Amino acid sequence: MATESFSLVVANLFVGMLRNHRFLPSGITIGRIGYDLFRLEPSVVVTDGRVTPDAIATSARQGHALVAEWTADVSVEERKKQQVAGYAKIRSADLITYGVPSNEAQTFDVWIVVPTEGATPYAEHFQKKGYGFGLASFRLATDEQPEYELAHVCGGFSNSALSSALQQTWHLERIPRGYLPFSIDDLASHGLAENIAQQLVAFSVRGTQAFTVEELCRGMVPVWQRLDVAKRRAVAGATLRVLNSWSRRGLVASWLKRAKEIPPTWQILLPTGLDRDRFRRALRSCLTKVQRDIAAGQGELPLHEDASGDEE
Amino acid sequence: MSRAYRQVLDTRRLEYESTYLKTFLLEFDWEVARSSLNLTAKQELLQAALTVGERGGVAVETTVEGTEEAGFYRVTWRGGRGPDLDVYLDTSTDPDSRFWIAYTLSDSREVETLLDRLASSRPALDRVWFWPSFLSALQQKGEFRGIGLDYDYRRFERAAGAEDPSTYLKVQVWGGPESRRILDFLYDDPSLGDQAVLSKVRLKYWDNPEDRSRFCLEDIKYNGKFTARGSSFDAHQFLVVSARDEYASRVRQIETDYAIRWGQTDAEPALSGDAIFLRSESGGDWIRDLDLFSEVVFSGTEPFRLWGVPSSIPGGRGRLVRAVDLHTGSKIFFEVYPDAVGLYLDEAACGNTVARFLTNVQHTFLRKVLLEDNSGNRIL
Numbered sequence: 071m072a073t074e075s076f077s078l079v080v081a082n083l084f085v086g087m088l089r090n091h092r093f094l095p096s097g098i099t100i101g102r103i104g105y106d107l108f109r110l111e112p113s114v115v116v117t118d119g120r121v122t123p124d125a126i127a128t129s130a131r132q133g134h135a136l137v138a139e140w141t142a143d144v145s146v147e148e149r150k151k152q153q154v155a156g157y158a159k160i161r162s163a164d165l166i167t168y169g170v171p172s173n174e175a176q177t178f179d180v181w182i183v184v185p186t187e188g189a190t191p192y193a194e195h196f197q198k199k200g201y202g203f204g205l206a207s208f209r210l211a212t213d214e215q216p217e218y219e220l221a222h223v224c225g226g227f228s229n230s231a232l233s234s235a236l237q238q239t240w241h242l243e244r245i246p247r248g249y250l251p252f253s254i255d256d257l258a259s260h261g262l263a264e265n266i267a268q269q270l271v272a273f274s275v276r277g278t279q280a281f282t283v284e285e286l287c288r289g290m291v292p293v294w295q296r297l298d299v300a301k302r303r304a305v306a307g308a309t310l311r312v313l314n315s316w317s318r319r320g321l322v323a324s325w326l327k328r329a330k331e332i333p334p335t336w337q338i339l340l341p342t343g344l345d346r347d348r349f350r351r352a353l354r355s356c357l358t359k360v361q362r363d364i365a366a367g368q369g370e371l372p373l374h375e376d377a378s379g380d381e382e
Numbered sequence: 383m384s385r386a387y388r389q390v391l392d393t394r395r396l397e398y399e400s401t402y403l404k405t406f407l408l409e410f411d412w413e414v415a416r417s418s419l420n421l422t423a424k425q426e427l428l429q430a431a432l433t434v435g436e437r438g439g440v441a442v443e444t445t446v447e448g449t450e451e452a453g454f455y456r457v458t459w460r461g462g463r464g465p466d467l468d469v470y471l472d473t474s475t476d477p478d479s480r481f482w483i484a485y486t487l488s489d490s491r492e493v494e495t496l497l498d499r500l501a502s503s504r505p506a507l508d509r510v511w512f513w514p515s516f517l518s519a520l521q522q523k524g525e526f527r528g529i530g531l532d533y534d535y536r537r538f539e540r541a542a543g544a545e546d547p548s549t550y551l552k553v554q555v556w557g558g559p560e561s562r563r564i565l566d567f568l569y570d571d572p573s574l575g576d577q578a579v580l581s582k583v584r585l586k587y588w589d590n591p592e593d594r595s596r597f598c599l600e601d602i603k604y605n606g607k608f609t610a611r612g613s614s615f616d617a618h619q620f621l622v623v624s625a626r627d628e629y630a631s632r633v634r635q636i637e638t639d640y641a642i643r644w645g646q647t648d649a650e651p652a653l654s655g656d657a658i659f660l661r662s663e664s665g666g667d668w669i670r671d672l673d674l675f676s677e678v679v680f681s682g683t684e685p686f687r688l689w690g691v692p693s694s695i696p697g698g699r700g701r702l703v704r705a706v707d708l709h710t711g712s713k714i715f716f717e718v719y720p721d722a723v724g725l726y727l728d729e730a731a732c733g734n735t736v737a738r739f740l741t742n743v744q745h746t747f748l749r750k751v752l753l754e755d756n757s758g759n760r761i762l
Contacts, residue, residue, distance in 0.1 A: 085653065089653075089656055089657075090757075109648075110652060210696070211695070212696045213698070247715070247717055264704050268704040268713055272711040275709075275711030276505070276710075293644050293646070294646075295646035295647070296645075357691040
């Protein structure tokens, strides 16, 4: 069975909605009412602290900003409660201070997307605290139920054009997937292995013989420069575990060598063109094995073999 | 450059049956060449990039000599099975030296085989890929003298397990404007019309409409090979350079308009670029077997030169592929559905990859496909 990352799919859906992607029904595309992505992974200073939603979209035409957060957590844990409480503190002036043009931050709303299973706990929490955020539930497609579903749960929006797009239930046959090929919120996914393999092949074509984990991550994560230190460390750590696993045993071990401990540096050993082909074939087999293991319900072995191993 | 070439014409005796001037357009990624060959000096880099170890099992000596004109080189391959080969390489008339023009009077099959070998073994080098409407537009610069059509679906048939694949065609029709009707006739055929792709055009071209005595009769193939005869080298050169410039401009436009760029600082836009799509002219399903299509296209072999491992989305209605272009090492994300293929180009992606993908899908899978932007505007 194919598995998908909630965060990755919703992030791409959100960007697709802003870009009026042709795979989506036009009613859900908020780019057509003037919204565009202002920033991914913003860090906005508010009273008593800082909030880090997943994205901010703005529309000069609507004079409105949308602060968006998506989370795969189905229960409202303490950490999540604090995060959500932070969104209640945002004021227009905070967005303007962050850099949103004042004419696009006259009014704003917060939109939170959770898995379908989390809709009730979040709705109850919002009601209890009196939050008026727009809350939507999102259901990933499955082999048995191959449509995605984005459904409005509660709350509302101060902008009527946005309300008509988001305050309803959408059944989506497909969701654009290529804007963000990588999710920093889902480091256990086999998508991480796919991104690492892709970057290794790209390195091998470009003749890169040695690379640090940071260089690999920078090539792999489109918004690497914007990530805070904690997120970078998490991505680098997960990447390091995969590299350790692949280089110690298995199909690509002959081509990957740990060259230096600090900073963690790796060598791709590819003396001839023929070996480049073998290397690519080995990576292909490696990924096929990961996919097969996941399909067989055996977890994601190559990612966790060394889970207790190196950290950056 | 014209002066340098004239020296060649004046001093070199033409070999038997090699009287036609052959010219190849090539694309070269200097950055990839520098990093993969670990060299910086231009001539050394060219020497390494163009060196062939052997031909037919016999060692070959490759020399790259500069000429009196900067950026114009004479490349010679001596030895190996077959005749010595000479190519006169213009690397300078494209503003960033990316699109080269390689002139030769040597045996064109041998030169083409060698260039293809270099392109498949050196990531930096690629041929160019003229899609049918581009070829037609080139032909309209002169007078119609014929067409070539082809398709070859055997790669996909073989992957599907066919023991003796035979779905291929190669037709050339030379003649005046009336021979164009053959094309209409073929396109009206329900089967051939979906498959036969314009692969070559022949035209007669005058560089000066006032002087009908100075012309070239030019064959232009979809992989950027020009074969010329006639009385005017200037006419040939003008045609080649204008084709190169127009092609380069379209390729660069793809990179500028569609490569996905994520802003890394507050001063940059959060996101620029967008997805592009391949769909059939009829708008219906055109990829019946997603696995077969993905297996062939992303196998990392010629002609697509794309490496990737497809994964299935739930329900099996689509395949997602994080691919690498083996020409430049740039990354492209593909979404493969029965009715459309979505492409998301990495910021370092090469527009020539898109032309290569489109053109080879047309020649090896289905002719009637269009490349469009997100709003449905045709790109190529």
